Amino acid sequence: MKTLFSTFMLSLFMLLGNIQNTIAQETEKQNYVVLTKKVQQLKPILLAAKELSKEDGKNFGNFEIIVCGKEIGNLTDLETMKPHLKEAKKVGANIVACGFSLKKFNVDPKKLPKKVEIIDNGILHNLKLQQKGYLSLGL
Template sequence: MKTMLSTLILSAFFIFGNTQQSFSQETETHNYVVLTKKVAQLKPILLAATALAKEDGANFGKFEIIVCGKEIGNLTDLEKLQPHLEAAEKVGANIIACGFSLNKFHVDAKKLPKDIKIVDNGILHNLELQKKGYLSLEL
């Protein structure tokens, strides 16, 4: 009798334990952050975001692209940036400018497209997102 009861309890544990584990894996949201120093890398980054959105399906969460460094002034060239802004909007990605870099390289934040968010410190923002569980890549 004890053996039968133990077997029944262990069976229930494995069945419900595996169901719970499968359920939590299926509903996990995947958030991503990419830190880049080159505006020219926006195209491949956004292609990756599109592929991940397709792969993740309903589990695709947020996709943040942080631009830091001396090329940050290239974010003011709306003609070159427009295709990237459209691709980001389509996939639901956010392009973020590092305020520290804007100040250091004397780039007027008012010249940035309205779709670009500014954070005080891009590197700090990246680390804060990693603490929240974002998958991170630095280019």
């Protein structure tokens, strides 16, 4: 009788553990980060974000686009950035500028659109997001 009871309890705990894992997987958000050196890549990146948002549904989490490198000054072109910022807002993506690149290539952070966040080091930020489980792509 003890063996039967022990087997029943063990089976019950295993079943509850599987149910708990399934629920956790269903409610876990999928986060993404893309590191790019070219502002002209924002359009295809945002198209990808839009598609992933549709596919992931309610499990779509954060989507960060980090811009680094010598072309970072292109972020200050407000006419070019306007449609990208609009699409980013619609999709729920964040466009982030690498502060290290801004300094290195003498770009005035005050000339960036207000919606563009500045972080100290884009590569480090990318690596830290990967540590948190973000899926990452470097272009």
